[in-house]
Structures are given as C-alpha cells and as structure tokens.
Amino acid sequence: MDVHERRRVVLATAFTLVALPAIWLFDRDDPAASSSIAAAGIPGPEVTEAPAEITVETEVPVFLDNTVVVVAPAVIDVALPDAPGANEITGTASYKHFDPTIDKKCSAPQAPSGVLLTITNIDNGLSITCRNTMGVSIPYGITVGIDTDLFIEIADLVDSPVPIRLSW
Numbered sequence: 001m002d003v004h005e006r007r008r009v010v011l012a013t014a015f016t017l018v019a020l021p022a023i024w025l026f027d028r029d030d031p032a033a034s035s036s037i038a039a040a041g042i043p044g045p046e047v048t049e050a051p052a053e054i055t056v057e058t059e060v061p062v063f064l065d066n067t068v069v070v071v072a073p074a075v076i077d078v079a080l081p082d083a084p085g086a087n088e089i090t091g092t093a094s095y096k097h098f099d100p101t102i103d104k105k106c107s108a109p110q111a112p113s114g115v116l117l118t119i120t121n122i123d124n125g126l127s128i129t130c131r132n133t134m135g136v137s138i139p140y141g142i143t144v145g146i147d148t149d150l151f152i153e154i155a156d157l158v159d160s161p162v163p164i165r166l167s168w
Contacts, residue, residue, distance in 0.1 A: 081122075087168050091143025092161035093119060095151035096136055106130035107137075108144040108166060115168045119144060119154065122163040126154040132168070 001009075084090055089110055098105045111117055113134045120127040128150050138145035144166055148157070155162045 081165075084165070085167075089143060089166045090122070091164060091166065092141065093121075093144045093146055093151070093154075093164040093166075094139065094142045094161045095148045095157060096138065096145040098133070098136055098147040104128075104130045104147075104150060105133045105135075106144055106146045106150065107134055108132050109134065109138070110143065111166065111168050117144070118167045119146065120165045120167075121154040122165055123159075124155070128153050 089108075096107075098107075106117055106119065108117060111132050113132055115132050116129055117132050118127055118129050128146070130146065130150055136145055142161055144164065146154075151157065151160070154164075
C-alpha cells in the first residue's frame with residue numbers, strides 16, 4: 001500500500017467510528033426502533049400526548065405602559081476631603097537635594113519661614129514633618145520642595161511631582 005491508500009483507509013475508518021455512534025444516538029427516539037424492542041417482549045416507554053392548545057399572554061413593554069411606577073435611583077454620598085483651612089495648602093511636591101548639614105528640610109514659599117510643616121501625600125496618606133528653610137529655589141508650579149531623603153518616605157522618586165496637602 002502506498003501513502004495515499006493508507007490515508008484513505010485511515011479516513012474511512014475514522015468516518016465509520018464517528019458515523020455509527022452518531023446514527024445510533026439520533027435513531028434512539030425513532031418509534032419504529034422501539035416497536036422492535038416491544039416485539040421482543042420488553043415493554044416500551046409510555047408516550048403521553050402534549051396538550052392541544054398552548055396560550056401565551058403577551059405583556060405590554062414597560063416603556064409603553066404608563067401604570068408601572070419606576071423607582072428613582074438612590075442618592076449616593078461621595079466622601080470628599082475637607083476644604084483647606086487657613087494654615088493649609090493643597091498642591092504638588094517634588095524633591096531636591098538640600099544642604100546635608102540641615103536635618104529634615106523643605107522649602108515652601110507660601111508658608112512662613114522657619115515653621116514646622118506637615119506634608120501629606122494625598123494619593124497614599126503618608127505624611128512627613130519638616131522645617132521650612134526657604135533656602136532652596138523650587139520649580140514653577142511646585143508648592144513645596146522636599147529633601148530627597150524625606151521625599152522617599154512619602155512617595156517614590158519616579159512619582160514626582162505628587163499631590164500633597166501642606167499644613168503648618
């Protein structure tokens with residue numbers, strides 16, 4: 001046998017193995033097949049007839065029926081943070097390298113000089129405290145410049161600038 005004949009034999013075998021069980025499954029509900037079972041002395045299943053009439057009551061769609069009362073949606077309360085007070089500012093913070101001789105330093109031009117500042121990251125809630133030195137210039141649009149060592153306590157350096165709440 002060459003390759004083509006072997007393929008034909010395999011294809012015919014596969015078709016036969018699939019077709020015979022399929023024919024048997026589809027022929028199970030045939031009444032002619034059950035009569036041969038009854039003739040052999042095995043009682044067949046009892047068949048009951050379906051009711052003659054089936055009535056279906058159609059309903060008017062809700063959008064056309066004016067008698068259906070549609071309930072108004074519930075009011076959802078959204079929690080908002082308090083508005084900034086007299087000694088609070090919301091803005092952005094970035095990092096900058098400060099003089100290493102000063103400990104816990106930051107620079108916020110809108111806050112009084114020398115005051116102790118509390119800076120809270122709005123995204124994650126982490127906060128730090130630092131002394132406002134006003135000794136380093138910060139870029140335009142940034143509310144507070146924080147020393148790099150302090151900044152990593154409230155956010156990653158790659159997240160800069162971060163939204164903050166500044167209070168004193």
